[in-house]
Amino acid sequence: MTEPFPSNEPRATRVRRMRMRSMRRGIKEMDILMMRFAEAHLDTLDDAELDMYDLVLSQNDQDLYQWVTGQIPAPAQIAPMIDRIANAASDDPVAKRPV
Template sequence: MIKRMQMRSMRRGIKEMDLILSAYAKRNLAAMDAAGLDLYDALLHENDQDLYQWVTGQVPSPKAYADLIADIAQTFQK
């Protein structure tokens, strides 16, 4: 499951999200619990344009993803 999510993180629709999500997946997926992995898996089904706007703060993220998006945004800023 983790390998599949890592691959899906690297092969997105836009290059920016490839870079952001692959860095996040590499650093965090192995340490996530089942609930965290389920939430990340659900996030991977979202549209890349929406994800990019959420991660960069252009548009507020849905409440269900708020903490995860904030964590991804911190990885992106590093």
Template structure:
């Protein structure tokens, strides 16, 4: 049995805003609100995999301190753009 799209989006939205690191809560919640509904199934799969990553790694990737794994490069770039000015002035 597969999870209905609406339920999956709600679950991922909740996971996006309850991360453990406040900066990642703000960044991923903003990104999920802006993009989740328009994502393809493949993008949702990738985003779900990204949410399973460690917050400290995610923050370093989004902030440009460390290069993300290749499979996340485009999505991290989009998240970083969306995050500009959220946790500190642009």
């Protein structure tokens, strides 16, 4: 697993970087899932949660998509954050709209 960016980065800069990385993923589905999670939760995460989210952002999109959608189990190191992202996605009223 790739390690996140250095922790000496100022919090405001770090949150902005993470928000941008959440919006600019490799596949559109992950852009949407991660962007919505970041907009709703990033400002309220503590430093340990930001570390875990940063680690999530460093993962391959195909793996990340399978973890968030529950197709395969996430690695234990990031599983709690993957669960939060998946729960936020399933609670999103836009996701529940009839097609």
